[in-house]
Amino acid sequence: xxxxxxxxxxxxxxxxxxxxxxxxxxxxxxxxxxxxxxxxxxxxxxxxxxxxxxxxxxxxxxxxxxxxxxxxxxxxxxxxxxxxxxxxxxxxxxxxxxxxxxxxxxxxxxxxxxxxxxxxxxxxxxxxxxxxxxxxxxxxxxxxxxxxxxxxxxxxxxxxxxxxxxxxxxxxxxxxxxxxxxxxxxxxxxxxxxxxxxxxxxxxxxxxxxxxxxxxxxxxxxxxxxxxxxxxxxxxxxxxxxxxxxxxxxxxxxxxxxx
Amino acid sequence: xxxxxxxxxxxxxxxxxxxxxxxxxxxxxxxxxxxxxxxxxxxxxxxxxxxxxxxxxxxxxxxxxxxxxxxxxxxxxxxxxxxxxxxxxxxxxxxxxxxxxxxxxxxxxxxxxxxxxxxxxxxxxxxxxxxxxxxxxxxxxxxxxxxxxxxxxxxxxxxxxxxxxxxxxxxxxxxxxxxxxxxxxxxxxxxxxxxxxxxxxxxxxxxxxxxxxxxxxxxxxxxxxxxxxxxxxxxxxxxxxxxxxxxxxxxxxxxxxxxxxxxxxxxxxxxx
Numbered sequence: 217x218x219x220x221x222x223x224x225x226x227x228x229x230x231x232x233x234x235x236x237x238x239x240x241x242x243x244x245x246x247x248x249x250x251x252x253x254x255x256x257x258x259x260x261x262x263x264x265x266x267x268x269x270x271x272x273x274x275x276x277x278x279x280x281x282x283x284x285x286x287x288x289x290x291x292x293x294x295x296x297x298x299x300x301x302x303x304x305x306x307x308x309x310x311x312x313x314x315x316x317x318x319x320x321x322x323x324x325x326x327x328x329x330x331x332x333x334x335x336x337x338x339x340x341x342x343x344x345x346x347x348x349x350x351x352x353x354x355x356x357x358x359x360x361x362x363x364x365x366x367x368x369x370x371x372x373x374x375x376x377x378x379x380x381x382x383x384x385x386x387x388x389x390x391x392x393x394x395x396x397x398x399x400x401x402x403x404x405x406x407x408x409x410x411x412x413x414x415x416x417x418x419x420x421x422x423x424x425x426x427x428x429x430x431x432x433x434x435x436x437x438x439x440x441x442x443x444x445x446x447x448x449x450x451x452x453x454x455x456x457x458x459x460x461x462x463x464x465x466x467x468x469x470x471x472x473x474x475x
Numbered sequence: 476x477x478x479x480x481x482x483x484x485x486x487x488x489x490x491x492x493x494x495x496x497x498x499x500x501x502x503x504x505x506x507x508x509x510x511x512x513x514x515x516x517x518x519x520x521x522x523x524x525x526x527x528x529x530x531x532x533x534x535x536x537x538x539x540x541x542x543x544x545x546x547x548x549x550x551x552x553x554x555x556x557x558x559x560x561x562x563x564x565x566x567x568x569x570x571x572x573x574x575x576x577x578x579x580x581x582x583x584x585x586x587x588x589x590x591x592x593x594x595x596x597x598x599x600x601x602x603x604x605x606x607x608x609x610x611x612x613x614x615x616x617x618x619x620x621x622x623x624x625x626x627x628x629x630x631x632x633x634x635x636x637x638x639x640x641x642x643x644x645x646x647x648x649x650x651x652x653x654x655x656x657x658x659x660x661x662x663x664x665x666x667x668x669x670x671x672x673x674x675x676x677x678x679x680x681x682x683x684x685x686x687x688x689x690x691x692x693x694x695x696x697x698x699x700x701x702x703x704x705x706x707x708x709x710x711x712x713x714x715x716x717x718x719x720x721x722x723x724x725x726x727x728x729x730x731x732x733x734x735x736x737x738x739x740x741x742x743x744x745x746x747x
Binding site: 233234236237238239240241242243246247248250251254258263264265266268269272273276283284328332333336337339340341343344345346347348349350355358361362365366369370373402405406408409410411412413414415416417418419420421422423424425439440441443444445447448451452457458460461464465468469471472473 | 505506507508509510511514516517520530531534537538541542543544545546548550556590593597607608610611613614618621622623624626629630632633635636637669670672673674676677680682683684685686687688689690691692693694695697698699701702703704705706707708709710713714720721723724727728730731732734735738739740
């Protein structure tokens with residue numbers, strides 16, 4: 217049995233970028249996961265062998281987790297595929313399947329909250345704030361804004377993905393302890409609080425400078441404050457942004473016809 | 476706008492190039508990579524530049540759309556409207572209308588483009604659902620071969636899914652960037668003045684709406700207090716003086732990190 221090298225893991229990590237390429241409603245990321253791990257399976261079982269076919273059959277089943285945290289699942293599964301002997305295929309199948317099912321949920325929960333509710337919106341907020349504060353007429357500034365957003369989002373994305381991949385393969389028994397030790401909820405809270413600080417500043421500058429439109433500065437401020445609080449209240453009631461836009465548009469049409 | 480005038484002024488090669496670029500960027504949104512290049516702030520400006528060199532409209536539209544649809548995470552089977560599609564379509568509609576329509580102010584045009592593009596964003600989201608159903612069919616088609624150990628069929632599933640998505644998006648964007656642009660121009664010039672004024676008012680309120688969306692997404696008890704404090708401080712300082720906005724941003728970031736350390740990590744350290 218050949219040992220999997222760092223380059224094989226790295227190549228699988230690159231292919232994980234395609235994890236959701238063939239996402240389907242039945243088994244979600246199954247084909248993407250098999251596509252990512254197939255070079256490792258080939259190294260373990262050899263091309264065209266019955267064991268290889270059995271491994272492929274095993275991994276065309278259901279798979280769903282967070283795209284960047286999926287590397288941890290891939291590392292652990294690669295290790296199990298390599299370590300568990302083939303003399304009892306049913307037991308091997310059972311152990312790999314159970315591990316896969318057990319690891320997907322927690323990784324998805326951590327990844328979804330950390331990236332989709334924290335790092336990604338924060339990175340984009342920084343980009344938008346730089347563009348809107350500096351003025352949209354400066355393309356040079358736009359490049360800085362995009363670069364800042366890219367850096368804030370992609371640095372943790374790449375570090376977390378490849379760190380988990382190698383940690384999961386080489387020290388898979390320590391992985392779960394490590395994941396439990398990292399205070400993801402606190403990291404998320406920190407990102408949100410910092411984001412609120414930046415947002416407060418952006419709102420303040422916007423409130424001072426946006427004064428050349430409807431009526432006096434006072435009336436304008438009152439109107440914008442009303443829009444802000446009504447939107448926050450609507451979002452709290454799970455009203456979609458598109459619906460809020462339509463209501464705002466209707467209100468503006470009524471105002472335009474009255475005045 | 477007359478159809479003949481429109482047809483003689485449109486550069487079909489540029490439209491096809493913009494549609495192809497939009498389709499490529501759209502793939503990054505959910506299916507491949509998810510690196511951020513598909514996000515409105517980047518995609519809007521890039522498509523504006525390709526379409527008619529109008530990077531400014533793209534930057535503005537991208538920033539506004541980004542704020543409004545910042546909270547649309549593609550979790551599990553939930554398919555949100557495509558913010559990238561909204562930004563790219565809104566940019567193309569607004570910049571083409573900006574060139575055609577003689578107006579004192581462009582804000583009504585921008586809002587009209589944004590409202591029209593929101594519908595396109597929902598349609599592209601719906602197309603993603605069709606794509607995912609199509610992917611199930613492809614998987615079933617090749618499943619037996621994969622179970623028999625034929626490795627090339629795994630790559631074939633991936634390639635077929637990406638190609639189908641690319642083709643579909645390319646066609647939709649090609650239609651939006653031609654027929655959509657024509658219809659938007661034709662409809663806009665028939666609108667009464669009051670409606671055009673209403674678009675202007677609505678666009679004026681967009682940043683406030685966007686701030687509310689981000690506020691709702693990031694709200695925590697400490698965060699709300701920090702937001703109020705920074706807002707008040709910024710309002711007072713900027714009312715009397717105009718300090719360098721980016722130096723001020725750096726100061727706010729530093730202060731926020733200090734608050735985070737004390738409210739989140741400092742406490743934990745003491746307990747530990």
